[in-house]
Amino acid sequence: MTDTPTFPPTPRPAQGAGGPAPAPAPVAADAERPDGAAASGAGRAPAPRPDLAGLAAAVRSIERGESPVAPAPRGDAAEARRKRREAMAAEAAALQAAEAAEAGLAPAAGSPGASAAADESGDGGGGEGVAETDPAATDAADSGIADSRVTDSRVAEEGSPAADPSFPDQTAGAATPATTPLAATRKRPPAAARRPVAVDAAAVEEARRVLLAGGAPGELAEEAVRRLGERAGEALRADPWGVLGLPGVRVEDADAFARALLGDGSGPGDARRAGALVAYLMERAAEQGHTALTADALKTALARHAVADPDAAVAAAVEDGGLLEFGADDAFEGEEDAEDDAADGEAGGAAADVPLLLGLDRYALAEESLADGLIRLLRSFGGGAAEEDGADWEKAAADAPSASAAELIRAAAGSGLVAHTGGEAARAEPATLVTAARAAGLRAYAVAYTENGRRRLAEAVGEEAALTVAGLLDGATGPGRAEDSSLALDLLAVLDAQQLSVEEATDLVEAVPDGARLVLSGDPHTLWSAGPGRAFADLLAAKVCPRVTSRTPDPGPIGELTSYVSVGELAAVEAPDREVVVVPVRDPQEALLRTVQLVADSVPRAIGVPADRTQVITVAHGGAVGTRALNAALKERLNPGPGRFGGFDPGDRVVHVPAPGHTLPGTVVGAEPGGLRLEGEAGSVLVPREEVAGKLRHGWAITGHQAAGMRWPAVVVVVPGDAGPLLTRSWVYTAFARGERHLSVVQGADQGLAQAIAGPAAKERTSRLADVLRELSADV
Numbered sequence: 163m164t165d166t167p168t169f170p171p172t173p174r175p176a177q178g179a180g181g182p183a184p185a186p187a188p189v190a191a192d193a194e195r196p197d198g199a200a201a202s203g204a205g206r207a208p209a210p211r212p213d214l215a216g217l218a219a220a221v222r223s224i225e226r227g228e229s230p231v232a233p234a235p236r237g238d239a240a241e242a243r244r245k246r247r248e249a250m251a252a253e254a255a256a257l258q259a260a261e262a263a264e265a266g267l268a269p270a271a272g273s274p275g276a277s278a279a280a281d282e283s284g285d286g287g288g289g290e291g292v293a294e295t296d297p298a299a300t301d302a303a304d305s306g307i308a309d310s311r312v313t314d315s316r317v318a319e320e321g322s323p324a325a326d327p328s329f330p331d332q333t334a335g336a337a338t339p340a341t342t343p344l345a346a347t348r349k350r351p352p353a354a355a356r357r358p359v360a361v362d363a364a365a366v367e368e369a370r371r372v373l374l375a376g377g378a379p380g381e382l383a384e385e386a387v388r389r390l391g392e393r394a395g396e397a398l399r400a401d402p403w404g405v406l407g408l409p410g411v412r413v414e415d416a417d418a419f420a421r422a423l424l425g426d427g428s429g430p431g432d433a434r435r436a437g438a439l440v441a442y443l444m445e446r447a448a449e450q451g452h453t454a455l456t457a458d459a460l461k462t463a464l465a466r467h468a469v470a471d472p473d474a475a476v477a478a479a480v481e482d483g484g485l486l487e488f489g490a491d492d493a494f495e496g497e498e499d500a501e502d503d504a505a506d507g508e509a510g511g512a513a514a515d516v517p518l519l520l521g522l523d524r525y526a527l528a529e530e531s532l533a534d535g536l537i538r539l540l541r542s543f544g545g546g547a548a549e550e551d552g553a554d555w556e557k558a559a560a561d562a563p564s565a566s567a568a569e570l571i572r573a574a575a576g577s578g579l580v581a582h583t584g585g586e587a588a589r590a591e592p593a594t595l596v597t598a599a600r601a602a603g604l605r606a607y608a609v610a611y612t613e614n615g616r617r618r619l620a621e622a623v624g625e626e627a628a629l630t631v632a633g634l635l636d637g638a639t640g641p642g643r644a645e646d647s648s649l650a651l652d653l654l655a656v657l658d659a660q661q662l663s664v665e666e667a668t669d670l671v672e673a674v675p676d677g678a679r680l681v682l683s684g685d686p687h688t689l690w691s692a693g694p695g696r697a698f699a700d701l702l703a704a705k706v707c708p709r710v711t712s713r714t715p716d717p718g719p720i721g722e723l724t725s726y727v728s729v730g731e732l733a734a735v736e737a738p739d740r741e742v743v744v745v746p747v748r749d750p751q752e753a754l755l756r757t758v759q760l761v762a763d764s765v766p767r768a769i770g771v772p773a774d775r776t777q778v779i780t781v782a783h784g785g786a787v788g789t790r791a792l793n794a795a796l797k798e799r800l801n802p803g804p805g806r807f808g809g810f811d812p813g814d815r816v817v818h819v820p821a822p823g824h825t826l827p828g829t830v831v832g833a834e835p836g837g838l839r840l841e842g843e844a845g846s847v848l849v850p851r852e853e854v855a856g857k858l859r860h861g862w863a864i865t866g867h868q869a870a871g872m873r874w875p876a877v878v879v880v881v882p883g884d885a886g887p888l889l890t891r892s893w894v895y896t897a898f899a900r901g902e903r904h905l906s907v908v909q910g911a912d913q914g915l916a917q918a919i920a921g922p923a924a925k926e927r928t929s930r931l932a933d934v935l936r937e938l939s940a941d942v
Contacts, residue, residue: 361387368395373405376419382408399423403438413439413467430468436475439467441484444522448694451927453525453664454488457518459928476520486526488519488930519930525694526930528668532697533934535671536579540707540939542676543578553602562598566712567591571598573708574653574679581701582683584712585724586873586899591712592655592683593622600627604652605641609634611658613826613844614872619657631656632824635669648675658871659684663693663823664931687728687923688896689870692823696927704935716899724899730891732916740768741903747910750786753880754795757787760878760906761862762799769904771876773800774815774829778863779897780880781888787880787910792863800862807833808854816840817861817868818849825868827861866893869900876904883910889918890925 361384370383372395385408386394398404402420405411411419416438420428428435443463447455461472469475479485521529555575562568566584570591573580582592592608599606600623609629610616620628633639634649641650654674656662659682662670674680684698691697702709715721719741726733735742745760747753761776778796782788797803803811810816810830818826818840828842837851838858849858863880879897881889889911898905909915 362392365392365394369398371395372398372423373419376402376405376422378405378411378415378419382411385409401434401438402428403432403435406438406442407445413442431470433475433478436464436469436471437479437482437484439464439469440475440479443467444485444520447928448522448525451690451694451696451925453529453695453927453929453931454519454521455928457487457520460520480520483523485520486523488521488526519928521930525664528664529695529929529931530934532664532668532671533931533938535668535674536701536935537706537938538676539578539671539674539678539680541578543679544677553599553604555598558598558602562594564591564594564714566710566714567594570681570710571595573710574681577708578677578679579707580679580681581698581707581709582681582712583686583702583709584683584714585685585687585716585721585728587714587716587721588685588712589619589657589683590622591710591714592657592681593619595681596623596627596653596655599653605650606653606655607634607640607651608655608657610871611661612871613842615658617843618873631662631666631670635673643673644675646675647673649673649678651675651678653679653681655681655683657683659698660686660688661691661823661871662697663691664695664697664929665693666691667695667697687724687892688899689867689892690924690927692867694927695929695931697931700929700931701935703932704939706935706939720898720901720905723905724895727891727895727898727919730920732919741905743904743906745906745908747908750791750882750910753787753882753908753910754791757792757863757878757880757908758795758799760908761796765876765878765904765906769876771904775874776876776878777869777872777874777900778878778880779866779869779900780863781866781882781885781893783859783865785882785884787882789859789863789865792880793860796862797860807838808851808858810838810854810858810860815861817859817864818842818847819857819859819868820853823867825864825872827864827872866897870896873900873902875902876906877901878906878908880908881911881915883912883914885911885914885918887925889914890923891919891921892924894919 365387366383369386369390370380373382373386374380376398382405383394386398386405389407390397390404402423403416405419406413406416417428417430417435420432420435440460443460444455447460457476461476464472464475476485480487553575555571559568559571559575562571566588567590570580570582571594574595582588584591596606596608607627607629608619608623609631610619611631613630616628616630616633622628629640637643644650651674656670659667661684671680682698682701686699686702690699701707716724719735719737722735723733723742726735737743745756747756757778761773761778765776766772778792780787780789780792783790785791797814801811801813801815803814805811807830812830812832814830816828816830818828820826826842826844826847828840828847831839831841831846833839834848836848838849838854840847840849869877877897877900879900881894894915898907911918
């Protein structure tokens with residue numbers, strides 16, 4: 163037995179004695195090349211390299227509103243936006259197709275988005291995660307932007323675990339505005355187009371030399387080439403602050419890197435530094451959920467980083483096209499709705515509250531595309547559709563098991579877009595709608611955000627009709643696509659809609675065909691999406707479509723407790739069968755001991771739920787009672803072992819995070835040459851060995867954001883005394899509602915828990931979607 167266990171060796175191709183490995187099979191002369199052209203014969207000249215610079219310039223001219231075919235949003239703003247987006251789609255598609263051709267990659271023929279520009283980075287992250295930042299590092303809190311530095315062992319939970327220092331890709335997918343093509347088509351690319359593309363080894367080596375010369379880790383070289391192109395080394399020498407666009411690099415790191423390369427030529431007044439900081443701070447804001455920032459907030463943050471003239475820095479970024487500017491004239495005046503929105507807990511107030519907003523093109527265009535798609539569904543749904551589809555909606559409503567389900571059926575019968583809100587029990591209402599629609603012969607489906615949620619949904623609508631959002635969009639499951647690449651369906655009910663980032667919501671809505679019905683159903687009291695935006699909350703705030711609020715309460719003591727929490731109260735509830743148990747603790751050490759005792763002994767013995775069906779939820783990854791400390795203690799008790807395979811042993815409970823905001827629970831089955839084999843709710847999956855360190859965690863204890871959208875027979879919620887601003891009403895509501903039969907609360911916050919519940923539901927996010935929806939709906 164070895165002291166340094168490793169993965170099994172990777173098999174190598176057989177070779178003759180001393181001979182080379184077999185050469186790849188030759189490509190037939192009439193085979194299809196990756197760039198879509200037929201493979202040339204021996205004497206055919208190679209195709210010219212695509213003019214990427216020219217295409218990029220065309221995209222930028224459209225973005226700035228300088229192109230005559232795509233004017234900036236002046237006059238008829240909605241029409242200008244549409245023309246702008248159409249032109250962007252064509253240019254961005256051409257740009258990314260050319261990039262794919264240059265890299266030797268082509269989308270699969272006939273697949274959805276095969277002719278569209280891919281809008282996700284190839285690192286699997288998608289750039290949609292909300293970074294988990296340390297409260298102590300929020301050095302720009304007054305301006306609404308937090309630095310992503312982690313100054314101690316605590317890693318706060320603000321969404322995806324991708325920002326944790328143990329994850330090498332903590333900002334993976336955070337696109338550099340100056341080098342990333344516009345995501346103008348908003349179509350999800352085929353799976354092949356989202357896989358990482360091999361990069362030139364010589365370019366990586368050159369980038370490595372530059373990084374090492376400036377004192378930066380050479381391991382960043384490959385990512386630098388992916389983000390900055392094959393001339394990444396040259397680009398970093400010319401603008402050392404470009405390193406800020408790489409994973410895990412902080413402002414002080416970039417400054418030190420610039421000093422090492424430029425010497426006396428570097429300084430806080432350098433225009434290159436100011437430009438890089440604008441992009442960096444906007445990306446950090448996106449990681450915290452904002453799709454836009456007020457100009458004042460950005461300028462304040464720039465001043466905190468010693469930028470002498472923040473006004474000039476912002477103006478230069480706008481002029482360069484890295485930022486889009488939205489004034490009060492671009493938003494709908496909806497002041498009369500602000501009071502009602504506040505009462506519903508929904509932000510999205512009047513444009514007068516945000517006189518000037520700045521946004522990265524990626525998220526600004528996603529919000530406009532999403533608004534266009536939602537209004538399109540309202541406009542394309544004919545008034546007589548309820549009679550034409552052959553369904554007897556009135557009979558279906560009369561047969562519905564609840565008044566709320568009947569109300570939802572009637573609303574969906576008469577509108578192409580319906581918003582539905584409610585708790586866990588209310589999920590039965592869109593399920594009833596889908597079942598009734600399928601009984602009438604319609605192509606109706608229901609989707610959940612997680613596999614856990616899909617499995618629960620399948621119990622109501624059947625396996626064929628229950629899908630995940632990712633499975634539906636990727637085409638892995640579901641109805642497939644029509645000739646125009648839209649989904650081949652008549653009705654789609656989306657549960658867990660509050661978990662959709664603005665980009666995910668855009669991809670989903672744009673795939674729904676004209677004339678179809680879309681029901682967006684969610685719980686407005688839970689945590690928002692891990693990615694930027696608050697699409698569902700903004701839809702509710704805009705009031706542009708029928709809304710059905712469920713009157714079905716969540717049952718039992720847990721349902722009663724979460725009902726109190728949703729309105730800002732913490733009240734004692736009767737729990738005759740120990741459905742809710744509160745365990746006071748005095749310090750973190752006691753919290754660890756009591757949590758392990760509950761999972762390993764008390765809950766199985768008293769409640770009858772085994773340890774492998776009991777989930778621990780806490781506020782953060784770091785800290786004395788964060789997921790790391792809890793998982794270490796739980797592993798020692800439940801599955802002790804040396805961590806033979808990348809820190810994991812067979813039998814370990816884990817969570818796989820293939821992309822920020824997407825958490826897949828599972829159990830380690832064993833190791834294979836290619837990585838770790840897991841068994842999860844969706845079946846067997848192999849985590850590549852290069853992803854084990856960055857995208858796999860022990861999963862006995864997880865964070866509230868990771869738990870969202872899932873439920874377990876029993877949960878143990880750990881409330882530490884030092885949670886601070888991480889402890890919010892929406893976090894408590896989400897964590898408490900994860901338990902189906904039993905909830906134990908390890909209470910170390912004393913009065914801090916009640917104060918958090920009585921405080922704001924969640925930290926606000928700045929977005930434009932509600933205003934754009936109001937503006938477009940005024941023309942309906």
